[in-house]
Each structure stands twice: as structure tokens, then as C-alpha cells.
Amino acid sequence: MTTATTSYDHKAIEEKWQRQWQNRPDWRAVPRADQAKYYVLEMLPYPSGRLHMGHIRNYSIGDALARYKRMRGMNVLHPMGWDSYGLPAENAAIKNAVHPRRWTHDNIAYMKGQFERFGFSYDWSKELSTCEPEYYRWNQWLFLKMLEKGLAYRKNSRVNWCPKCQTVLANEQVVDGCCWRHETTPVEQKELEQWFFRITSYADALLEDMNQLESWPERVLAMQRNWIGKSVGARIDFQVSGADDSITIFTTRVDTIYGATAVVVAPEHPLVGKLVADMPGGQSILSRIRDLIARRPVALSGETEKEGVFLGRFAINPYSGDQVPIWVANFVLMEYGTGAIMSVPAHDQRDFEFSQKYRIPVRLVVQPARGAALDPRRMEAAFVEYGVLANSGPFSGLPSEEAIRKMTEHAAEKGFGKPETTYRLKDWGISRQRYWGTPIPVVYCKKCGIVPVPYEQLPVLLPDNVQITGLGHSPLRDVPEFLNTTCPRCKGPAERETDTMDTFVDSSWYFYRYTNPDFTQAPVDAAAVKYWFPIDQYIGGIEHAILHLIYSRFFAKVLRDLGLTQSGEPAARLFTQGMVIKEGAKMSKSKGNLVDPDDMVARYGADTTRMYTLFAAPPEKDLEWSDAGVEGIYRFVTRLFRFVSRYAPELKGVAPSAAAGEQTSAEDRKLLRKLHQTIRRITSDFEGRWHFNTDIAALMELVNLLYNLEGQVSPPVLRETLETLVKLLSPFAPYLTQELWNELGHTEDLLHLSWPPFDPVLAKEDELEIPVQINGRLRSKLLAREGLTQEELVEMALGEPRIAQMLRGHEVLKTIVVPNKLVNIVIAQHTR
RNA sequence: GCUGGAGUGGCGGAACUGGCAGACGCACCAGACUCAAAAUCUGGCGCUCCAAAAGAGCGUGGGGGUUCGACUCCCCCCUCCAGCACCA
Numbered sequence: 001m002t003t004a005t006t007s008y009d010h011k012a013i014e015e016k017w018q019r020q021w022q023n024r025p026d027w028r029a030v031p032r033a034d035q036a037k038y039y040v041l042e043m044l045p046y047p048s049g050r051l052h053m054g055h056i057r058n059y060s061i062g063d064a065l066a067r068y069k070r071m072r073g074m075n076v077l078h079p080m081g082w083d084s085y086g087l088p089a090e091n092a093a094i095k096n097a098v099h100p101r102r103w104t105h106d107n108i109a110y111m112k113g114q115f116e117r118f119g120f121s122y123d124w125s126k127e128l129s130t131c132e133p134e135y136y137r138w139n140q141w142l143f144l145k146m147l148e149k150g151l152a153y154r155k156n157s158r159v160n161w162c163p164k165c166q167t168v169l170a171n172e173q174v175v176d177g178c179c180w181r182h183e184t185t186p187v188e189q190k191e192l193e194q195w196f197f198r199i200t201s202y203a204d205a206l207l208e209d210m211n212q213l214e215s216w217p218e219r220v221l222a223m224q225r226n227w228i229g230k231s232v233g234a235r236i237d238f239q240v241s242g243a244d245d246s247i248t249i250f251t252t253r254v255d256t257i258y259g260a261t262a263v264v265v266a267p268e269h270p271l272v273g274k275l276v277a278d279m280p281g282g283q284s285i286l287s288r289i290r291d292l293i294a295r296r297p298v299a300l301s302g303e304t305e306k307e308g309v310f311l312g313r314f315a316i317n318p319y320s321g322d323q324v325p326i327w328v329a330n331f332v333l334m335e336y337g338t339g340a341i342m343s344v345p346a347h348d349q350r351d352f353e354f355s356q357k358y359r360i361p362v363r364l365v366v367q368p369a370r371g372a373a374l375d376p377r378r379m380e381a382a383f384v385e386y387g388v389l390a391n392s393g394p395f396s397g398l399p400s401e402e403a404i405r406k407m408t409e410h411a412a413e414k415g416f417g418k419p420e421t422t423y424r425l426k427d428w429g430i431s432r433q434r435y436w437g438t439p440i441p442v443v444y445c446k447k448c449g450i451v452p453v454p455y456e457q458l459p460v461l462l463p464d465n466v467q468i469t470g471l472g473h474s475p476l477r478d479v480p481e482f483l484n485t486t487c488p489r490c491k492g493p494a495e496r497e498t499d500t501m502d503t504f505v506d507s508s509w510y511f512y513r514y515t516n517p518d519f520t521q522a523p524v525d526a527a528a529v530k531y532w533f534p535i536d537q538y539i540g541g542i543e544h545a546i547l548h549l550i551y552s553r554f555f556a557k558v559l560r561d562l563g564l565t566q567s568g569e570p571a572a573r574l575f576t577q578g579m580v581i582k583e584g585a586k587m588s589k590s591k592g593n594l595v596d597p598d599d600m601v602a603r604y605g606a607d608t609t610r611m612y613t614l615f616a617a618p619p620e621k622d623l624e625w626s627d628a629g630v631e632g633i634y635r636f637v638t639r640l641f642r643f644v645s646r647y648a649p650e651l652k653g654v655a656p657s658a659a660a661g662e663q664t665s666a667e668d669r670k671l672l673r674k675l676h677q678t679i680r681r682i683t684s685d686f687e688g689r690w691h692f693n694t695d696i697a698a699l700m701e702l703v704n705l706l707y708n709l710e711g712q713v714s715p716p717v718l719r720e721t722l723e724t725l726v727k728l729l730s731p732f733a734p735y736l737t738q739e740l741w742n743e744l745g746h747t748e749d750l751l752h753l754s755w756p757p758f759d760p761v762l763a764k765e766d767e768l769e770i771p772v773q774i775n776g777r778l779r780s781k782l783l784a785r786e787g788l789t790q791e792e793l794v795e796m797a798l799g800e801p802r803i804a805q806m807l808r809g810h811e812v813l814k815t816i817v818v819p820n821k822l823v824n825i826v827i828a829q830h831t832r
Numbered sequence: 833g834c835u836g837g838a839g840u841g842g843c844g845g846a847a848c849u850g851g852c853a854g855a856c857g858c859a860c861c862a863g864a865c866u867c868a869a870a871a872u873c874u875g876g877c878g879c880u881c882c883a884a885a886a887g888a889g890c891g892u893g894g895g896g897g898u899u900c901g902a903c904u905c906c907c908c909c910c911u912c913c914a915g916c917a918c919c920a
Contacts, residue, residue: 219836223915226835231919251920264920300918331918341920349833350918424919545915615857616844622913624844632857642872684848694846697856704856707873771852776901778852816900822851826900 008641010605014735018116026751027123029077031531038074039532040066041511041571043540043548044081047107048088051114053580053587054541056597057613057623060732061577061690062539063120064614067731068686070121071755077532079126079514080115082108085136085503087173089436093468100436101464104131114597118606119734121751128517130506131436135513137459138523139505140441142555144452145562147442151198154450157429161190165471168192168433181470194431195440195499199554203228203423205568206553215573217620220545227546229424234408235338236417238263238315241323245271247315250337250422253347254411255403258392259365260342261355263315264308264327266334267293275313275326285309289328296330306331306354317342318416319407320393329354337422345382352382365391366400428551430502435466435475437500445487445494454488460496474498507548508555511535511570522564529565538571545576575690578622580613587625595625607733608634614692614732633696637736640703640729644722648743650715656723657716658762667712669766671705675721676763678702679756682728692732699729719744724756772797773824774806782823790817797823 031037042062045055066078082104089100096103108129115122128135146152160169162179173180174187199206207228210221233252240246247263265272267289276282288309297304308329315326324342331350332341345355345362355362364376366387374383386400395403411417431440439460441453453460463482466475476482476498487494509523515532516525540548557568579586582593600609612633617623658672682695702725713721723744730737730750738750770782770793780802784793794815797803803825810827817823 217836219914222836226916229916229919233920249920253920304918306918329918331920333919336919338920344920348920350920353918422919424916542914618845621838621845626844626858628858629844636857639872689848691846691848693844694856697846700856769852773851773901776851776899781852814900816851818851822901824851824900 008638010607010637010735011602013739014117014119014601014605014607017735017738018119021119022116023124024121026749027078027121028125029075029079029123029532031528032075035073035075037077037532038066038069038537039077039535040069040537041079041514041535041539043538043544044083044507044510045111046083046086046088047104047111049107049110051111051597053595053597053613053625056118056609057580057619058539058541058577059115059118059120060610060613061575061619061692062537063610063734064692064731065537065539065686065690066121067734067751068755070751071727071730071753073754077126077515078122080120080122080124081126081128081510081514081517082130083503083507083510084108084129084131085437085500085506087434087436090434090468090470094470099464100468101131104436117601118597118610121734126514126517128510128513130503130510133459133461134517135510136438136462136506138513139438139501140453140458140460141455141523142509142558143501143505144441144455144458146197146558147452149561151201151558152195152430153198154193154195156191157194157196158189159192159194159433161188163188167470167472168474192431192433194429195442197428197430197554199428199551200423200425202554202557203230203425205557206425206550209553209557209569212569213574216571217574217576220542220549220574220576223545224550227425227550231422231424233420233422234404234411234417235420236318236342236411238317238324238342240271240275240326241314241316243275243313245274247271247326247340248338249340249342250420251342253344253400253404254407254417255386255389255392255395255398255400256344256347256365257317257319257342257407258389258395259344259346259363260317260322260324261345261361261363262325262327262343262351263340264329264332264343264351264354265340266332267296267328267330268334269328269339272311272328275311279312281312285311292328292330300331300333304331306350306357308354308358310358318411318414325360327358335426336424346376346379347382347384349382349384352379363391365389369399428502428504428554430505431499432502433474433498434500435462435468437503438462438505439476439482440497440499440501442497443485443487443494444497445490445492447492448487448489448494451487451489451494457488462500476500504547504551508551509559511538511552512559512565524559524564526564533565534567534569535571535573537573537575539575539577541579542576549574575620577619578617580623580625582625584624600630604630604634605637605735607736608637611637611696611732615696616693618691618693620690636696636700636703637733639707640725641736641740643703643706644726644740644743647718647722648745651719651722652745654715654719656720658720658759659716664717665712665714667709668714668717671709671713671717671721672762673765674702674705675724676759678728679724679758680760680763683755683758686731696732699725726750727753727756768820770820771822772800772803773822774803775826776824779803779806786820788819790819793817793819793823794825797825 040062042058066076070076084104089104092098092103093100130136143152160174162169162182162185164182164185165179169179169187177186179185179187207230213221231252233250234254235248235250237246237248247265276285292307292309306329308327311326311328313326314323317324343351343354345352345360346364347366362376364374367373367390368387389395389398389403395407408419439462441458441460443451443453445451463479466479468475483495485494485496512524512529515528519525552570556570559565560568585591585593587594612630615633616629678698681698685691685695726737726740741750767783768786770784771778772780772782780800782796784796794817807827813826813828815825
């Protein structure tokens, strides 16, 4: 044997194959009628400058799957692109005086190099970047369609405003209620006219269609359900005493309405001013309400002290005819329901607390269905459960469920109320007072009002010559060539909309565009979408569980209703991987616990880095980074490399063989058995739960066995084992395995080979080790061939000297035998 | 508070359908090789009792239950993580 040390030079190996893999035509996905398709998609990154470990983990999972499915003979679409509009580019422009486009392009170029260094098998011919006109023109196209359908509309809405910058702030620019650049300046709220998408008209569909998403993680579905927040109830009108107006409240507990001892409205409620206007002392009430609004914290929570102001007016309970006071309180939200509630202290905890503070009476109208009756004078908290109605006129005695039904019907008959369903989900505000985004394709004309830009004038190009200061109004207002235009309708002078779209619009439908990113007739190529959709597997971070994934599902429904696609759900399966943690915290620049993928590639290579992200934890769980753990994977890689390099020369000209018969040695059989057990394990994992950590562990066991049996295995079996091992490892470590495949004398690409088939005969153990228990405690083990009867196994167990000795003097009550698995002897605890 | 998830050696984790708890890796200990060290190879490694071995007992957050048998199923409780949160 040669003494030359064959050391694993990851740098040389990876760079060599990288050169060969550039622009690989066989990673290109073309629809083929005769082949099953598989669309595996990882969430596209924002080109922030560098990939981080969370990205690497995400893409290592997706690439392993893509490679496996190709080896299984599927036609795989595995694309990648750039979510390239967004705020960081503008921040960089302010800080470093570099144009956002330039900054973005540079980052994309660098990160694409990182992708290539990691050897991810993307079809780069499908690459798209959302900041290019070829992409964002279709955002504009879709916006116009939605405008036609009434799904896009304009209304007043609040924005964050920094009085020092004199500009609108994005939510992520608000830090602890202050401007990110003026940390002591509180952010103000300002009303602006903005564009909205009517996602609420799909609220029920978004909820209903979750039934189709059986393969989505439960927690994602739960978060979305929560976010949509459907409540079924009723709206009831309370007539204002001595006025024509009525206040409409929303409640899910109309059965408690006889217990309403006040009506409470939000401080912004439109009736407030009117009700107070002609009252004596009205001005002082209004100023107290203004004060209430001003003192209200940015985010309300259960701990916020409840504060209210009595309006001095009364409303009439339409069921009981009682007069109840009208209050304004800080805990009633204008955005939810009708902005007004009935206050039932006895049966709502918030109302109870409010009543204690302002001495509003507690009137008990629901008693527990069983157990002692409640006494309102002794209650320390509201009774919020369903029960039986009391003190409720004709409805007394009814159980809550029935009362809700009957009382809602009653309201509808009498015309003072009706059933209503409300949602927490609000319409999606898409206007951003920013430069680096898709221009909203609308023109404002003094004569014609809001005029959509005609389709044939798309795209409305985002101009490049812009000063970005972060101060003052939207940058596009300062670009006269952009701002000033002619009205498409009357040809008179007009101004363009200078707001741009939320970048979540860009990422809500990009996965359709991947199927044919050069299509010029429409946003999506219906034929290509028909072939490739749905996405068979979508993979990304849990942080996108709500916004991105709800918006995407909304767009899928809109696109379907526009006749562009077939299905209202984009992804059949979703997988959310865990975060990458170091020293107990998510990796971040500010925490200083970043591990740079480039450093890892330089030190250990892409294969080791990829494999470590798969090995350190099951993919859905958080991964605690450990430098020592990376060393462990590197050791495994070099160990395998050394073994193959050592034996490859000897195996030249040897044909692989998996024949295991009478003449095969015990060692050959042992190795083949382990090999096929490993095939079974990894294959079923790829088809099921993706616990790649245990797959890599299984491959380590196989390599350990190779070393154990070194020199004792016949060359054909050794070749068979090494070749199969290389294939099994190839989805996780493409460079290493391609190199080893080469060393074993092959030239073809591993991706063109098929996945190794599993042989149950070879995997079967010659002899089974069967535990023998006494009263469920392990006492001995039997070596037995497979297929022995229960009686034979019991006889063998009783014959074991150790067992026989322990049974002496005890009565055997019964024996339990699981064939090929276990024997349990149940004995009486006491001696006879 | 509501919703979802998790709790296993010194650490990351394994045990897929109720059937040998701790695979694999890290750390640690020992041996081989070496002048020596590193690297590499081999072996050991849950805890307690015992000088050690043999052996016994304990052990999957806590308490109870079902079962011949429970990390796994049921009931109660504790802790941690995540999302939402005066949502009427």
C-alpha cells in the first residue's frame, strides 16, 4: 500500500467542482409530460450583503431535498431569486452615500457567489430580482386589476411620524416608541391617505382553506387562525335618549345583554362630538377625551389602566328598555367591531374592572348551569362562562347557547340588530412613503381625480436620479420628471402617486413568476404554472408564519379569481426550520454572536458547514451553534475521505457486488446488512420527517463499521458499499461525494444516478437479540433466529441459567411474548 | 389571559406504531503509535452503593393513573420558548 498521505483538501476539491458546475444546464427545469414534477422552494432572501447561518440552514435543507428528488427520477424545479426592494438599501444610501440600486446589485453579486460556493443546485436561469422593471411592472399590473375589482382602494390611515426628520417612519424604524435616529424624540401618529388591499374580503376563505393545508405545521395554522381572529356575534343598536342617533355595539354574548349597565365607545367614535356638542360642560368633556387619547400608550395591553369619561348622556337597552349611561373609555378600540360595546360587568372581566373603578352597577343575568348561585355583591371577578339566563325577561331560564340564537333572531325581527361576524384581520395597507419600492401606478388629476395608469404605459419606472436624505417628504416628490405627467384621461397636467408599494407585495407571488420569469404577456405563464404548481415543498423561517404566508395565500386567491391560475393555495406542504442560536440568542450583528458562512467555508469547506447545520439538531428545532460540533463533522468527512482514498486504487477494476450467499463471509454480510439498514433509514426519512441529523448519524455508524471491518471485507462488497455510501451522502455533501465518486473511477455526475434501492433480504439480521424481562425489568437476553414461536421463545427464556435462578421459588403467573421482539415473564412478588 | 410547542447524561441530541432509555456527535478518561506533542487508531464513559468486579437500586420536569410493560397513552400540576393580547 502507498504511504503517501492523502489528505482532505476541501478548498481544492470544492473550487474544482465549482468551476465545472457553473451554469449547469442539467439544473434547468423544463416541463416534461412524461416525468413527475417536484417544485421545491426556499424563501428568497433579501440581499442584505451576506448570507447568514439561518440562510445556510434553510438552503441546505432545500438542496438536500432537491438532490434527493432528482435522484429519485423526478423533474425538479429549484429556483432562487432576490427580494431586492426594501428599506435597508435606503438606509445604506443615507449612511454611505451609495445609490440603493448600486448597493443592491453589489450585494446580489456577492451573495450569488456565496450561493455558488455552497454548491446549492439552483436553476439560475429562473433567477428573478424584484427591483427590476421586468418584475415590478407586474406588481403594477396586478395592482390595476385589483383596483378594477375593488380589491385596492384608498382611505385615511395613521402612520408613524418623526417631527425632527419630518418624515414617515416604517414600523421597524420605531425603537421603543422613538425615532431610530432621534432616540429621544417620541414618534407621533399622523393621518395620511393611503392605498389598501381588501384582504378582509377573503378572510373567510383564508380560514376555510386551511383545511387543505394538512401538511402545514400546526403552529403556523394556529398563528394564522389567531391573526384572522374570526368572532361570531351580533350587532345591536342602542337608541340615544333624547336624540335621533343610535349607537351600534358588537357582542359575542348577546345573552348577557340584560346585564348591560353602560354603553362604552372608543374615544375616536364619530358620534362622540355630536353627542356632547350641545351639552352644558361639553367642551370640558371633549378636552378630557382628547387628554385620554394623548395619554394612551402606543400599544394597549391587559395591564393598561382603564380610564373613562362619562358623556352625560344615556342610551336605551332595546331588550329591557333600561336607560344606561354612555361612557368613553381608553380600552375600547375604534378599529375592532363597531368601536362601541355594551358594558356587562357581571359577565366580562374588563367591564367588571371598569365598573369597580367608576361605580357602575353589576347586574347578574347568567347563573352557573350547576352549583351554587352567584351573588353579585360578593363577586370578585366576572362570571364569563356560559350558564343559564336569569333576570332576562322572556329569555330567563334559557341556556346561553340557545339564548344567543333566540335573542339574535329577536333583534333581527324587531329591526334593532342582526347577526354579525367580525375579524381581527384588517385590510392590508400597502402605501409606503419610501423611494426603494414599486411605484403605485396611479395619477392624480385636478379634473378627473384618481386615474389608473393604462396597462400599455406600464411599467411606471422608478427614477434613478433621487436624493435620499431620510428627511422631509417622500423622495419621489422631488423628481419633477417623475412627479409631473399628463392625465391619461383628459391629457391635462397631473401628478403621479409618489408612494411606493410595501415590499411584501413583491414576495407574495414571486413563486409563480419563477416558472417562467421572462414571460411578457402577463405576470404569470398559465401553462408553466399549470405544470409546476402547487409548490410541493415550501421551506422557510417561522418568522414568516403570519405576514408573508397570509399575503401569499391571499394573492393565490386573487390570481385564481383573475383566471391566471387554478388553485387558491400556493403550497401543498410547508416546512418551517428552527433558528440558529449561539450563546442562547439568535445570531445577530448587534449581539456579536455571528458565525460567518464564508469563514466556515474557508476553514472547513461548504460540505462540512452544510452537514453541520443538518446534524446539530432536527431541522424544525432551534440549533445551538457549537464550534466543537463543526470539528466533529469535519473529522467525519476527513475520515471517510481517507478511507476511500486508501482503497480506491485497490478497487480499480473490481466490479461492485452485493451478492450475499453461502460463500459470502460473515464480515461481508455484516457490512451489507448495515448498508441496507442505512438505505432504509435515510430513504424513509426523506419521504417522511426529515430528521437529517439521524441520517448523518447513520452514515457515521456505517463509516465506523468500515473501519472496524477494515481488511476483512471482500473487494466487490467493499466497492458496492463505498459507492452506495457516496450516493447516500450526496444530498448533504455534494462536493465531497462527487470527488469520491471520481476517485472510485467514475466520471458521471452523481445527480444523474439513481437513488440506491433498498433490499430487505440483505438488511435482515441473521440472529435476533431478544430481551427477556421479569415483571417488565430487563434480566437477560436471548440470541435466536427469526420466526421462533411463542412457545419456543418461552422455553428458551426459562432455560437461561440467570432467569432460571431468579425464578426459583416464584410462581410464574403468565408470560408475554412479542414474536421476534421480547419475552416478559410475570411472577408473583412473594416466594411460595 | 388565549393559542401552539418543548422539558431525556456534563453538552447537542437518539429511541418513528407502548416493548433493551441514552444511537451518533462533542467534552472527558485510558491504551496504541511517537524522543515528545499534535493528528490518527482502539477502548471506556447516566447516577448511587461497593476498593474493584460481580451485583443491586435509582433514573426521561413533578404527582397520580391505565398496562405484563410507559420518554411514549390518560388526568392534575410546575417550568421554559414562541405567537397573539383590554379583540367585546
